[in-house]
Every structure is written in C-alpha cells, then in structure tokens.
Amino acid sequence: MENEIILESRNLSKGFGGLVAVDDVSIQIKKRTMHAIIGPNGAGKTTLFNLLSGVMPPTSGQVFYKNQDITHITPQKRAHLGIGRSYQITNIFSNLTALENIRLAAQAMGKDSFKILRLASSFQAYIDKAQEIIDLVGLTGRQMVLARNLPHGEKRKLELGIMLACDPELLLFDEPTAGMSSEQVPELIEIIDKVVHLKERTAILVEHRMDMVMSISDTVTVMNQGKILAEGSPHEITNNPQVQTAYLGDLYGELA
Amino acid sequence: MTEKPITMEPVTKKTTISSLINRERGFLIFIAIMILFPFVMNWITGTGLNEGITKFWQGQFITFFIMAVFAMSYDLLIGYGGILSFGHAASFGGGAYAFALLMKHWAPNFMSQYRILIGSLDITQTIVLIFVFLIVLLVSILIGLLFAATSIRLKGTYFAMLTLAIGQALFILIKATDFHEWTGADEGLHGVPLPVWLNPTQNRLTVYFITLVFLFGSYLLMKRMTNSPTGHVVVANRENEDRMRMIGYNPVSFRTVAFVISSVFAGVAGALYSIWNMSATPNMLSAVTTVDALIMTILGGMGTLIGPIIGAGISQVIQQFFYTWFGARWPLVFGLLFMLIVIFLPYGIVGTWRLKRLDIKEGWHRFVGLFKIQKDQS
Numbered sequence: 080m081e082n083e084i085i086l087e088s089r090n091l092s093k094g095f096g097g098l099v100a101v102d103d104v105s106i107q108i109k110k111r112t113m114h115a116i117i118g119p120n121g122a123g124k125t126t127l128f129n130l131l132s133g134v135m136p137p138t139s140g141q142v143f144y145k146n147q148d149i150t151h152i153t154p155q156k157r158a159h160l161g162i163g164r165s166y167q168i169t170n171i172f173s174n175l176t177a178l179e180n181i182r183l184a185a186q187a188m189g190k191d192s193f194k195i196l197r198l199a200s201s202f203q204a205y206i207d208k209a210q211e212i213i214d215l216v217g218l219t220g221r222q223m224v225l226a227r228n229l230p231h232g233e234k235r236k237l238e239l240g241i242m243l244a245c246d247p248e249l250l251l252f253d254e255p256t257a258g259m260s261s262e263q264v265p266e267l268i269e270i271i272d273k274v275v276h277l278k279e280r281t282a283i284l285v286e287h288r289m290d291m292v293m294s295i296s297d298t299v300t301v302m303n304q305g306k307i308l309a310e311g312s313p314h315e316i317t318n319n320p321q322v323q324t325a326y327l328g329d330l331y332g333e334l335a
Numbered sequence: 336m337t338e339k340p341i342t343m344e345p346v347t348k349k350t351t352i353s354s355l356i357n358r359e360r361g362f363l364i365f366i367a368i369m370i371l372f373p374f375v376m377n378w379i380t381g382t383g384l385n386e387g388i389t390k391f392w393q394g395q396f397i398t399f400f401i402m403a404v405f406a407m408s409y410d411l412l413i414g415y416g417g418i419l420s421f422g423h424a425a426s427f428g429g430g431a432y433a434f435a436l437l438m439k440h441w442a443p444n445f446m447s448q449y450r451i452l453i454g455s456l457d458i459t460q461t462i463v464l465i466f467v468f469l470i471v472l473l474v475s476i477l478i479g480l481l482f483a484a485t486s487i488r489l490k491g492t493y494f495a496m497l498t499l500a501i502g503q504a505l506f507i508l509i510k511a512t513d514f515h516e517w518t519g520a521d522e523g524l525h526g527v528p529l530p531v532w533l534n535p536t537q538n539r540l541t542v543y544f545i546t547l548v549f550l551f552g553s554y555l556l557m558k559r560m561t562n563s564p565t566g567h568v569v570v571a572n573r574e575n576e577d578r579m580r581m582i583g584y585n586p587v588s589f590r591t592v593a594f595v596i597s598s599v600f601a602g603v604a605g606a607l608y609s610i611w612n613m614s615a616t617p618n619m620l621s622a623v624t625t626v627d628a629l630i631m632t633i634l635g636g637m638g639t640l641i642g643p644i645i646g647a648g649i650s651q652v653i654q655q656f657f658y659t660w661f662g663a664r665w666p667l668v669f670g671l672l673f674m675l676i677v678i679f680l681p682y683g684i685v686g687t688w689r690l691k692r693l694d695i696k697e698g699w700h701r702f703v704g705l706f707k708i709q710k711d712q713s
Contacts, residue, residue, distance in 0.1 A: 132581070158583030170581075172574035183571050186564055187583040195565040195592070202564065245582050 083110040084146075085249055085281050086131065086162075091140035093126050100126040102305035103140070108249075108283055113275055115284045115292040115313075118302035124285045125167060127302070128253050131283070132164040133157050144249070158187065163247030167254040167285075169234045171226045177237050178222035182209040184244035209244060216240040216270055232263040236270065243274055250275065250282040256291065264288065268295060293317065359558075362641060366551050369396065373540060384540050393543045394611075397535070399651045400546040401608045404553045406631035406643035408600035413629070414638030415561055416593040417573025418486065419495045421625050422502030423601060426478045428620030430602030432509060433474040435524040435615035437467045440517065443528060460530050468606065475602025479595035486590050499622060506620040523616030527609060535611050546607055550644075553600055557640055560596065569593050570638075634676060636683025645684055678702050 086108040093101040101123045108114050116124050129135045131142060133154040141150045144160060152160075172180050185205040186192055200206070213222045216236040221229065226237060235255060242250060255271060256264045272295050275282045286292045292299060293313040301308040301322050309322045316322055356363060376382075376389040383389070405427055412418045442463050451459045485497050512520045519525070529535075535542045560566050568589050571579045576586050609615040618624065628643075631650050635642025653672075657665035679698035680687045687693050 134581075153585075154580045155583050155585050158581060164581055166578075170575060170578045172571055172578065174574055175570065179567070183567060183579075184582040186567070191564050192568055192584065192589075193565055193592070195560050195563045195596075197564065198559070198562050199564045199567045200562070241578070241582060 084108065085110045085144065086283070087143040088127075088131065089141045089143070091127070091130055091142065092138045093123075093130055093135065094138045099305050101130060101137075104302075104305070104307055106300060106307065106310075108281060109298070110281055111279050112297040113272075113282045113284060113295055115286055115296035115299045116302060117286055117289065117292055117299060118308070121304075122302040123305040124302055125253060126305075128164075128251060128283075128285055132162065132251055158245055158247075161246070161248035162251065163242040163245045163249070164251040165238050165242045165253055165255055167257050169231070169238055171234060171237055171241065173225070173227035175226060176223050177218055177226055177229065177233075177240075178206070178209050178213060180226050180237055181212050181240045181244045182206055184241045185209050185212075188245055212240045212243050215243065215274065217266065232259055232267070235259060235267060239267075239270065239274070248280060250280055252282060252284045252286075254285055254287060256286070256288060264291065271295070359555075362554060362644075365644075366547070369547055370544075372396070373543060385538070390539050393539050394535075395651065395655070397539075397543055397546050397611050398608075399648055400550040401604050401611065402627070402631065402651065403644040403647040404550055405601055405604040406628045406635070406647045407553060407557055407640055408597045408604065409625075409628040410632045410637060410640055410643045411557060411561070411569075411597040411600070412593060413632060414636075414640075414642075415566065415573065416569045416590065418590065418593065419491075420482060420498040421495055421622060422482060422498035422500075422505075423597070423628060424620050424622065424624035425482075425502045425505045426475050426598040426601035427605040427608070427624060427628075428509070428615070428617075429474050429478045429505070430471045430605030431609040431615040431619050432518070432524070432605075433471045433602070434467055434606035435527045435609045436517065437470060438527045438529070439524055442467065464530070464533075468603070471602055471606045472599060475598045476595050478602070479598030480591065482598070483587070483591040483594040486594070487587050502620070502622055502625065506617060506622070509620055510617045521617065523614055523618075524609075525614040527613045527615070529610060529613060533610060535613065542611060546611070549603070549607060554640065554644070557600070561640065565589065565592055630673060633683055634673070636685035636687070636689075639683070639685040639689070642683050642685035649684075675702075678705075 084107050088104055088106050091101055091104045091106075092099065104123075104127060106116075106127075116127065118124050126135075130137045133149070133152060137150065141148055143149065144157075144162065147160075149157060149160070154164075172183065175183070182199075182205050185208040186199075186202070189202070189205065191197070191202055191205075210222065213219060216239050218233060218236055218240065221233060226234065229237060235257075239255065252271065256267055259267065268291055271282070271284075274280070284292065284296060293316075296313060298310065299313050299316045300310045301316060301319075309316060309319050311319065373384055373389060373393055376392060377384050380388055408426070409423050412420055412423065446459055446463060449459065450457060451462050481501065482498060485501065486494055489497055508514075509518055510521055511518075514520065532538055532541055533545075561569075568579070568584055569592070571584070572586050572589055572593075579586055579589075605615075605619060608619065627650070631646035632643045633646070634649055635644065635646030653669055654665070657669055661668050678701045679695065680693070682690060
C-alpha cells in the first residue's frame with residue numbers, strides 16, 4: 080500500500096522531426112508523494128508533461144494510470160479519471176471572473192453540463208465549491224474580478240484553483256511559479272504543499288527553482304537531454320556527484 | 336477581430352416573473368410598444384389595420400423581427416461560442432427552402448387526397464403546417480450537425496474558409512438548373528401557397544404578431560440557454576478551448592450543441608421569412624445573408640443577444656433611408672459608416688453601453704492610425 084504506483088511511463092519517447100525531446104523515459108510515481116522533475120532548459124520536462132497529460136501522443140511507449148493503459152486517452156477523459164494539470168504559461172478563461180473560472184471546472188466534474196434549460200446559478204454546489212477553492216488558494220475577495228485583470232501572481236493561483244476544482248488525485252504542476260517574483264514564491268509553495276497534503280494527493284512538479292523543489296518534494300528525478308539522469312530523495316540528488324557536475328554544479332556554482 | 340466583449344450576467348438564483356420583469360425591463364418595454372404599434376398607427380393615421388401606411392410599416396417590422404432572430408442565432412455562435420462561421424445563411428435558407436418546397440410541391444397534393452378530421456372539424460391544414468415545420472426543424476438540425484462536423488478538426492481561418500465553401504456549395508446547388516422543376520433554380524420558389532389566415536397580403540397583422548411572438552420567445556429562450564450550465568461551457572470554448580479540454584469538457588460536444596441550436600433558430604427564422612415573402616430565393620443562402628447577420632451582430636454588440644436585435648433594427652432603418660437618399664449606391668455609404676462604427680465602437684452599441692466606455696480619443700487614434708504609413712522598426 081505504501082509504495083503503490085499511481086502513474087507509470089514505460090519507455091516513453093517523443094520526437095519532433097529529427098529532435099528526440101523525450102528519449103526512452105520510464106518513470107514511476109508513488110502514491111501520496113511529491114515527485115519533482117528537474118532539469119535544464121530543453122531537457123524535455125514539458126514534453127514529458129504533455130505526454131503524461133495527453134496533450135500530445137507519444138512516438139512510442141506507454142503511460143499507465145492506476146495500472147490502466149491511458150496512452151491514447153484524451154485529456155478530457157484523463158480529467159475525469161482524476162488527473163489535473165496546470166500550465167507553465169498561464170492558461171485561464173481571461174474574460175470570465177475568477178469565480179466562474181473555477182466554477183466551470185467544478186461543473187465539469189458533475190453531470191449537469193448539458194442541462195440547457197436550467198440556470199447555471201441555480202446549481203449552488205458548484206458555486207460553493209468554487210468559493211471554497213477561492214479561499215484555499217488565497218484569492219478571497221477577488222472572486223468577481225475578471226481573470227485577465229488579475230496580477231500575474233494571482234493568475235498563477237487561479238490556474239492552481241482551476242486544477243483543484245476538478246478534484247484530481249494526481250496533480251501535474253508545470254512550473255507553477257513561472258514568472259513570479261521571488262517574494263511571491265514562498266506563498267504559492269505553501270499553498271501547493273497544503274493542497275497536496277490536505278487530501279493525500281499525489282503531485283508531479285516540473286520546476287526550475289532548485290531550492291523550492293528540494294524543500295518540498297519526496298523524490299526528485301533529474302532529466303537531461305530527454306533522458307533520466309538520476310532519481311532519488313532530495314538529499315541523494317544533491318549529493319549525487321553525477322548530478323552535481325552535470326547540472327546542479329553549474330547552477331549552484333554560479334549562485335555561490 | 337478585436338477583443339471579445341465582456342459578458343457578465345447578474346447573479347440570480349431562480350427566475351420568477353418579477354425578477355424577469357426587472358432584468359429584461361428594456362426588452363419588455365420594446366415588446367409592449369411593438370404590440371401597441373399597429374393599433375396606435377391605425378388610430379393616428381386613420382388607415383385600417385390591414386391597409387395603407389399601417390400595413391407598410393407592419394411589413395417593415397416583420398422583416399426586422401425575423402432578421403433580429405437570425406442575427407441573434409448568429410450571435411450564439413460568434414459572440415458566445417467564439418465560432419466564426421461564414422455559412423450561417425445555409426441554416427436560414429435551408430429552413431426557407433424546406434418550408435417552401437414542401438408547401439409548394441407536397442402540401443397541395445396531400446391536401447387534395449386526404450382529409451384529417453376531428454369530428455366535423457377539418458384540421459388537415461393545421462396538421463400539414465405542423466408537419467412542415469417539423470421538417471424545417473429537422474433540416475436545420477442536420478445543417479447544424481454538418482457545420483459542427485467541420486469544426487472537429489479545423490480551427491480559426493481554416494474553419495471559416497470551409498464554412499464559406501459549404502455555404503457557397505449549397506447556394507450553387509440550390510441555383511442549379513438541373514433541379515429547376517423543384518427549386519426554380521435562379522428565380523427561386525415564388526407564390527408559396529399559404530392558408531388564408533397566414534397570408535401576409537390578406538392578413539398581415541397575423542403574420543406581424545406571429546413573428547413578434549417568435550422574436551419574444553426566441554430572445555427569452557436564448558437568454559435562458561446562454562445562462563445555463565451548457566451556455567457557460569460554450570463561453571469557455573470561446574475563451575480557451577485548450578483549457579476547457581484539460582478540465583474535462585469535450586469541446587466538440589459543446590460546439591455541436593451551439594451549432595444545432597443556432598441553426599434551429601436560423602432555420603425557423605428562414606421558414607417565417609419565406610411565409611412573409613411567400614417565396615424562397617437563392618439569395619437567402621448566399622454569403623451576403625451571412626454577412627448581413629454579421630454586420631447586425633457587430634453593430635449591436637457581440638455576445639449580448641439584445642445587441643443583434645438593435646443591430647437588425649438599425650440596419651433595417653438605414654437600408655430604408657439610405658436607399659431613398661443615395662439610390663443604388665447606398666451600400667457604399669453604409670460600408671463607410673460601418674467602418675467608422677467599428678473603429679469608434681469596437682464593442683458595438685450594447686457592449687459600449689455596458690462597459691460605460693465610449694473612448695472617442697482612442698477611437699480617433701485608431702482612425703488616424705489607418706492613414707499612417709507603417710514605419711519599419713528594424
């Protein structure tokens with residue numbers, strides 16, 4: 080039970096023309112863990128993510144979710160299976176209010192979306208749920224603001240909220256702190272940490288910010304040039320000489 | 336295309352008669368005026384309800400009511416769903432032809448052979464009309480599904496081009512001389528036989544009220560639909576299809592719903608238009624008819640429903656007066672006026688009103704920008 084696998088990829092590859100972005104990646108995500116995928120730009124992190132969330136089909140290999148082959152299942156069906164995804168580039172419904180953004184996601188999980196002669200506002204459960212998530216991600220008081228008028232940091236929170244409203248078991252975070260100033264980052268990390276542990280969810284996190292990843296994840300996978308370079312606990316990874324030279328060394332060396 | 340207007344509906348828990356009156360005050364006043372109009376006209380001018388200037392203006396309003404519903408049905412697609420289709424006239428013309436063809440070629444035959452009676456009451460005519468309207472609905476649904484099918488794989492400009500192609504293909508098909516015997520080819524179908532009570536020359540007031548009720552019902556129904564859970568998801572499709580997919584909606588299903596509903600309203604509007612003119616002509620299927628709806632929608636404000644009604648009214652009035660002022664050259668003047676409207680009121684009349692942001696200065700900058708030669712920055 081403790082080491083149950085929720086998501087697994089087997090020999091997953093994706094090529095764009097001559098370029099192999101993801102090369103024969105086999106990765107196992109254990110239930111109720113925070114699993115970080117790190118690597119330099121162009122390492123294939125986002126492509127791997129797109130394969131796991133079903134945005135693009137792999138060239139070869141398979142993806143399993145709870146021992147079910149989901150390689151060729153559409154993103155909308157994956158959402159109903161319990162896989163949620165946030166985007167690196169903010170991807171929200173710009174001309175709708177923050178509340179409506181999240182309410183739509185909550186409604187997607189129900190069975191009322193084709194009730195064309197009922198009022199959307201009469202389904203109080205979705206509104207309540209959206210309100211609850213608004214509070215959870217720290218957007219209290221901002222629910223009636225149009226999404227496009229929110230500052231960047233709040234858009235990132237909204238992005239997170241939309242994903243949470245689908246009540247996913249597995250959360251895929253694609254650089255949740257992208258473009259945020261370093262003062263804003265700790266707050267968002269705290270929220271992520273909270274929502275993941277609140278309902279014993281599993282999370283996969285693609286990140287650039289090494290410090291953040293190390294402090295909250297249970298397992299870290301390092302990718303480089305489409306391949307897995309190393310995998311282990313944050314402690315193991317920081318002490319892995321291979322990783323240090325190939326990747327961490329550069330970054331920390333510059334910073335130090 | 337500029338940014339989409341903002342649709343923010345007041346939050347209401349449920350619709351009661353009083354809340355409806357409160358929200359739709361303007362629209363209800365407009366309907367009330369329209370109900371009173373023939374009688375007031377009759378009283379002022381002294382001409383009978385079914386003759387002279389009173390009758391003439393009823394005719395103008397009948398066209399306006401029908402075009403308003405057609406424009407609203409287009410707004411469902413473009414304003415709410417963010418779907419730019421150049422083949423919307425196919426639904427309008429399709430409904431009109433379905434109606435005219437059956438009334439002309441099938442109904443007289445059927446009525447000469449069969450009688451449907453309840454006791455001694457002859458209801459053949461009513462049954463025939465109901466049946467014909469059911470076929471109109473069926474045809475509109477099929478046309479809606481056809482366009483929905485094209486949107487499965489194509490997006491943006493490619494989709495718009497294909498809808499134009501399908502629309503024009505149907506336009507050419509209906510003009511084909513091969514089917515002259517049935518469709519009348521270029522001339523279309525004229526002299527569609529109608530029951531006396533529905534004949535617009537003999538009983539114009541009846542047609543006036545039928546089309547008014549149609550406008551009233553269509554508006555309230557469409558408003559309800561856009562406020563439904565489904566309507567909200569259709570708006571999400573306009574905003575961000577990718578994200579919509581990722582939270583578990585199938586965009587194709589919702590686009591199909593939008594296409595079919597929009598097509599049904601357009602189809603019934605087309606059938607009523609062919610009652611009003613007692614004819615169906617190829618022009619009703621042409622891209623020009625779609626562009627008319629597009630102009631009305633943009634003029635009034637996309638994604639507002641009330642906007643297309645206002646747009647249809649304005650376009651009707653402009654057509655009338657511009658023709659007397661400028662003769663055959665009126666579309667040229669209207670074109671220039673339309674350009675100015677788009678520059679100064681990018682959200683349309685209703686959109687600008689709701690945003691409370693009439694920015695003449697910004698509009699002026701856009702206007703001057705048209706004449707500036709773009710300097711190469713590099």
